[in-house]
Structure formats: C-alpha cells, structure tokens
Amino acid sequence: MIEIILIFFQIFFIGCLINLSIPKIKINSTFTTSLTESLILKSIIFINILLVFSLLNISLNYLIISLIVFSLILILKEKEKNKINFNLKNFLIFIYIFIISIALTYDLQLGWDAKFFWFLKTINFYQDNSLSNLEKLPATDYPHLGAYIWSFFWRFPFDSYEYLGRIFYVFLYILSIFYFCEIFKSNETYKLILSSLIILTTFDIELFNGNQEIVVFSLMLVASKLSYELVTRKIKNPTIHLIFLLLSFNAALWVKNEGLFLLGFILFIILFFGNLNLKQKKFILLGSILLITARFVIFYFLNTELESFQFEKTFSSSFFENLLLNLKTISFYSIVYSLSLPLILLSLLTLLLNIYLFKIDKIQLFIISYLILNVLFIFAAFMFTMEDVEWQVKVGLKRVMFESSGFYLLTIVYLFNKIKR
Amino acid sequence: MRKKNNIKRHINLNLIIIFLLIIFLIKSDFFRNLYFLNQDGYTKRMVARYGYCTKESYGFLIDLKKKYKFDVNPKIVNYDVLPPSNWIVYNSSQDFEKRPRIFLNYQKDLSLIFNNLGKNFKSEGYVQYTDLLESITFITKNKNFYINDKIKIYKIFNGKKKLIFERYVNKNIENQKKIYLNFKTEEFNSRWEKFYFELENTNHNNKIDKVILNFRNKYQFSDEDVLFSKKNCFYIK
Numbered sequence: 001m002i003e004i005i006l007i008f009f010q011i012f013f014i015g016c017l018i019n020l021s022i023p024k025i026k027i028n029s030t031f032t033t034s035l036t037e038s039l040i041l042k043s044i045i046f047i048n049i050l051l052v053f054s055l056l057n058i059s060l061n062y063l064i065i066s067l068i069v070f071s072l073i074l075i076l077k078e079k080e081k082n083k084i085n086f087n088l089k090n091f092l093i094f095i096y097i098f099i100i101s102i103a104l105t106y107d108l109q110l111g112w113d114a115k116f117f118w119f120l121k122t123i124n125f126y127q128d129n130s131l132s133n134l135e136k137l138p139a140t141d142y143p144h145l146g147a148y149i150w151s152f153f154w155r156f157p158f159d160s161y162e163y164l165g166r167i168f169y170v171f172l173y174i175l176s177i178f179y180f181c182e183i184f185k186s187n188e189t190y191k192l193i194l195s196s197l198i199i200l201t202t203f204d205i206e207l208f209n210g211n212q213e214i215v216v217f218s219l220m221l222v223a224s225k226l227s228y229e230l231v232t233r234k235i236k237n238p239t240i241h242l243i244f245l246l247l248s249f250n251a252a253l254w255v256k257n258e259g260l261f262l263l264g265f266i267l268f269i270i271l272f273f274g275n276l277n278l279k280q281k282k283f284i285l286l287g288s289i290l291l292i293t294a295r296f297v298i299f300y301f302l303n304t305e306l307e308s309f310q311f312e313k314t315f316s317s318s319f320f321e322n323l324l325l326n327l328k329t330i331s332f333y334s335i336v337y338s339l340s341l342p343l344i345l346l347s348l349l350t351l352l353l354n355i356y357l358f359k360i361d362k363i364q365l366f367i368i369s370y371l372i373l374n375v376l377f378i379f380a381a382f383m384f385t386m387e388d389v390e391w392q393v394k395v396g397l398k399r400v401m402f403e404s405s406g407f408y409l410l411t412i413v414y415l416f417n418k419i420k421r
Numbered sequence: 422m423r424k425k426n427n428i429k430r431h432i433n434l435n436l437i438i439i440f441l442l443i444i445f446l447i448k449s450d451f452f453r454n455l456y457f458l459n460q461d462g463y464t465k466r467m468v469a470r471y472g473y474c475t476k477e478s479y480g481f482l483i484d485l486k487k488k489y490k491f492d493v494n495p496k497i498v499n500y501d502v503l504p505p506s507n508w509i510v511y512n513s514s515q516d517f518e519k520r521p522r523i524f525l526n527y528q529k530d531l532s533l534i535f536n537n538l539g540k541n542f543k544s545e546g547y548v549q550y551t552d553l554l555e556s557i558t559f560i561t562k563n564k565n566f567y568i569n570d571k572i573k574i575y576k577i578f579n580g581k582k583k584l585i586f587e588r589y590v591n592k593n594i595e596n597q598k599k600i601y602l603n604f605k606t607e608e609f610n611s612r613w614e615k616f617y618f619e620l621e622n623t624n625h626n627n628k629i630d631k632v633i634l635n636f637r638n639k640y641q642f643s644d645e646d647v648l649f650s651k652k653n654c655f656y657i658k
Contacts, residue, residue: 001459003458004455088438099451102449102458103450106450106454106455106458106466107470108463108467115477116505120511123511123513127512127513129514133513136517189431189434190434193434193437193441196438196442197441199445200444200445200448388614391613
C-alpha cells in the first residue's frame with residue numbers, strides 16, 4: 001500500500017514541480033491554454049535546465065533547492081492563482097500515468113542496455129557523483145541526460161525506490177501524446193479518443209524498462225506537432241515554436257545519440273517546408289549548429305570514445321564485400337519490424353492512401369522527405385556498426401524505428417484534418 | 422431536439438473513452454498488478470524478477486552486500502547470457518576490481534552441444550569463460566565407426582564463415598568416448614554466435630546423433646577459496 005501512495009504523490013510532485021518552477025509560457029502572444037500544452041512545454045524547459053545543472057556538476061540537492069525557491073518566487077509573483085481544472089482530459093492524463101506507473105512498479109523489469117549502462121549512469125548521479133565520473137562506466141559515448149532525470153526523481157521527493165524516477169518517463173510519454181492530439185481539427189472528446197487510441201497502440205511495459213527510447217519518442221511527438229504547425233499555418237510570430245523545437249532537439253541530443261538525426265532531420269526539412277522568413281531560418285540553422293557543436297565539444301572534453309561505431313573496422317575490405325548482404329538484412333528486418341509496430345504500419349498505409357486520395361502538397365512532401373531521410377539514416381547507422389550487422393539489426397532496429405514512429409502519425413493528422421475540412 | 426441529440430452524442434463519445442480506458446486497464450493488467458503490489462514487497466518482487474541464485478542473482482548479491490563491506494566494486498562473472506549484474510551492488514565512488522570474485526550460475530564443466538543438421542552440425546546454447554577446448558565426444562546413432570578425416574568448427578560472422586578450429590582425426594569413434602584435443606582458444610566464448618561443426622567426409626554424418634565439445638573453465642577455485650556461497654553462486658577470497 002505504501003508503494004501505491006508513493007506513486008500517487010510522485011505523480012503530483014512531478015506535475016507540481018514542473019508546473020510551478022517554470023514561468024508561464026506565451027505562444028502567439030497568449031498564454032498556453034491547456035494544462036497539457038503548458039505542462040509539456042514546461043517539461044521541455046525543465047529537461048534543459050536539468051541538462052545545464054548536470055553539465056555544471058551541481059549537486060542534486062542544490063538543484064531541488066533552486067527549483068523550490070524559484071517555484072515560491074513564481075507563486076508569489078503571479079497574482080493569478082495556479083488553478084488546475086479537474087476536467088475529463090486532466091483526469092484521463094492522471095489515470096493513464098497512474099495505471100502505467102503501477103504496471104512498471106509491479107514489473108520492475110530493466111532492459112538489457114538499462115542494466116548494462118543506463119542504470120549505472122543513474123546510480124552515479126543518484127550518489128551525487130560528477131559527469132566525469134561516468135568515464136569508468138561502459139558506453140561513454142552515450143549521453144547522460146535521461147539517466148540524470150531518472151536519478152533526480154529517484155532522489156526527490158522520497159529517496160526510496162529507483163522506479164519512482166522512471167515515472168517521469170511515463171509522465172512525458174502520456175503528456176506528449178495528449179499534446180500531439182491537439183493538432184487534430186476536432187472537438188475535445190474526439191481528441192481524447194484519439195489520444196487513448198495512440199496510447200493503446202503504442203503502450204508496452206518494456207518501453208519503461210530504463211532504456212531511453214521512450215524519451216526520444218515523446219520529444220519526437222512534441223517536435224512533430226510544432227513542426228506540423230509551422231508547415232501548415234502561417235504563424236504570426238513563430239519564434240516560440242522555433243525555440244521549443246530547438247529545446248526538444250537539444251534534449252534529444254543529450255538523451256540518445258540518434259536524437260541528433262531523428263530530431264535534426266525535422267529541423268532540416270522545416271527550412272524548406274516551414275512558413276518561415278530568412279531570419280527565422282537563420283535562427284534555426286545557427287541554433288542547431290550551436291547546439292550540436294556544444295554537444296560534441298563537451299563530449300570531447302569528457303574523453304568519450306565512440307565505442308559503438310568503429311569506422312576503421314567498418315571500412316575494411318569486408319565492408320564492401322558484405323554490402324549487398326547487409327542491405328538485404330536491414331531491408332528484411334525493416335519490413336518485419338514495420339509490420340510489428342502498429343503505429344508505423346498504420347501511418348505508412350495512411351501515407352499511401354493520402355498520396356492516392358489527395359494531390360501531393362507541401363505537407364505531404366514534408367512527411368515524405370522525413371521518411372526518406374529516416375530510412376537513409378537507418379541504413380547508414382546499421383551498416384557502420386562495429387558488431388555483426390544482423391545481430392545489431394535484430395536487437396536495435398525495432399527500437400530505433402519506434403523512436404521516430406511518432407512523426408508518422410502526421411499522416412493520420414493530415415488525412416483527418418483534410419476530411420474534416 | 423437538436424440539443425438533446427448533441428447531449429446523446431456526447432454521452433456516446435464519452436462512453437467510447439470509458440470503454441478504451443477499460444481496455445487499457447485490462448491490457449496493462451492493472452488490477453492484478455495492484456493486488457500483487459499490495460501483497461509482495463519490493464525485495465520479494467525483485468527476487469522473483471531477477472532470481473536469488475538464478476538469472477542476475479539479485480537475492481544472492483543483496484545478501485552478499487549486507488554481509489561483506491566492499492571497498493571496490495566487485496567484478497561479477499555470470500555464466501548465464503545476461504547483462505552484467507553490477508547494477509545491483511554498484512557504488513559509483515569506488516573503482517572496479519580487476520580480478521573476478523563473484524561467480525553467478527557457475528558451471529564447473531562447460532560444454533557445447535551440436536545437433537545434426539544433415540550436412541553439418543549446429544551448436545545449441547552458449548559457452549562463456551573458457552580458454553581451452555579439452556575434448557570432443559560423439560553421440561553415435563548405433564555402432565562404432567572409423568574416422569580418418571578433418572574436422573572443422575567455424576562460426577558465421579557477417580554472413581561469412583570464420584574457421585576457428587581444424588584438426589585431422591584418425592581414430593575409432595565410440596559412443597560417448599572422449600577424444601582429447603587440448604586446444605588453447607578463447608574463440609568459443611560467445612553470447613549469441615552459433616557454431617558449426619563439419620566433417621570433411623559428410624558420409625559419416627548419418628552415423629552421428631550429436632557432437633559435444635567439452636571445455637575447461639577459465640575460473641577454477643577450491644572449496645577453501647569460497648567465502649560465501651548459495652547453490653551455484655560463489656564469493657571467493
């Protein structure tokens with residue numbers, strides 16, 4: 001019973017801390033309207049704040065004190081009371097987070113990679129050790145932000161079970177889905193049904209086993225929604241959209257290496273398809289270059305070795321000899337995993353239907369461009385792996401495909417919004 | 422009338438949401454999870470998930486941690502194909518010990534069984550922590566036969582055969598009789614790769630049911646070395 005109560009309060013703690021410690025966000029000169037939108041955007045800022053604290057090697061205790069002090073200042077400063085509407089949507093969000101948290105608490109399963117290095121990185125931060133101390137652990141070329149967040153919510157507020165830290169992943173996952181569904185042009189109830197359907201199709205308790213794919217998936221959903229709005233609408237002042245796209249990108253960069261490509265491609269194609277002026281395009285371009293450079297410079301100083309990809313080994317004569325075989329293997333498993341990931345299967349079928357039903361327009365080209373870049377990335381990433389390609393594809397491809405699968409939901413959004421029009 | 426229809430439609434849509442929520446409750450085993458969460462404590466659930474002296478041996482390592490104070494992170498060797506169990510006892514302020522002292526799911530005698538595929542034999546299971554191929558045993562189908570032939574063992578890496586053992590054998594093969602090879606190698610240590618055993622003259626294949634390779638364990642210790650043990654889990658000096 002104690003564990004159930006802890007879960008209950010942990011969810012409230014996460015929600016309250018994020019909601020209260022970050023100032024209200026204005027989008028298009030008005031404050032964010034829904035709690036979902038406000039919470040998910042604040043979560044993106046929160047993740048970036050945690051990143052800064054982790055890079056500065058500031059103790060978790062100072063971090064929580066800073067956040068609490070900041071929350072108190074904001075509560076006193078904001079005259080408007082922080083009221084939470086207990087409507088059906090907020091109730092559903094809480095219920096879904098609670099159900100999944102109960103499942104993960106009972107299951108307690110950690111994934112292979114989680115046991116091998118993610119959890120060790122988490123323990124490092126939980127025990128208040130520095131970023132440079134990660135050097136003695138395996139997978140030094142893997143970023144640390146997901147583990148840092150895990151350790152933070154493991155420590156606060158209860159400092160008891162490690163799984164309490166993983167509840168943040170559940171929080172982010174559910175919120176990102178509800179936030180994404182706000183782009184459907186329909187009434188609230190339909191959006192809730194669609195959100196519930198996405199949760200039903202994507203949920204698997206393995207997603208919360210400490211591996212970081214679920215965080216990238218959630219960030220991907222946020223970035224997809226923001227980018228879709230930039231492509232479909234002429235937003236008067238898109239700066240906030242661009243800032244949140246860059247912040248999501250930055251978070252993904254520090255959660256998993258492939259975040260660089262999976263979210264980077266969105267930023268890249270938005271330059272061609274987004275309703276942006278030259279100044280805004282420059283902002284995106286320079287912003288992303290700056291974030292990528294910062295990421296690599298910091299990793300360079302942390303003495304990380306690119307363990308997972310060994311180009312000198314890859315580019316031996318056998319690479320070219322096996323080229324065809326490897327292409328065949330990756331293609332085969334891509335098809336197999338597309339069939340086993342309902343979100344990808346459904347989205348790709350919808351894409352074909354969209355191409356058949358409607359004229360290919362800017363939005364469709366935006367989605368197709370991402371698909372092409374994503375496929376090219378998958379082939380390149382698995383061709384240059386240091387391990388046996390078939391084995392690597394068997395254990396890793398499905399997870400990489402899942403990370404980007406949220407983007408393809410845009411095909412369903414496109415179809416839905418076209419029909420509604 | 423229109424307003425009434427709207428309300429009716431709204432109720433129907435809300436019913437769909439409730440229906441989806443119920444499906445999700447069932448899909449996630451919510452009530453079973455809630456019941457067992459109430460029944461079983463954290464440690465009991467962890468032992469059920471990661472074993473006492475099976476799988477990652479959570480129970481054994483937790484008992485060990487309680488009993489002995491580690492000055493360095495112990496190097497743990499698990500004979501099951503699983504990720505390292507360090508996460509159970511890891512202390513980020515300490516370095517890692519170089520010599521392994523904790524052995525989980527320890528197997529004194531290591532062996533690899535090859536099943537007959539017709540033209541060759543394919544390995545079943547895996548072997549870890551060996552440095553010597555000691556001997557080979559043939560499980561024959563009915564009678565003894567004579568081999569004057571080359572035997573080859575290879576693995577397939579990136580679709581290519583990689584020969585790891587080759588020897589000329591000129592012997593009478595008896596059922597379950599060991600043929601000593603004493604070949605120093607660490608090539609058989611594997612977590613996922615399959616091995617293939619081949620006789621140059623495939624005519625003999627139909628006389629053999631299985632082939633067993635017997636290995637020497639790289640880590641050997643006596644009873645006096647053991648500080649704490651439970652079943653196949655050992656903590657040594």
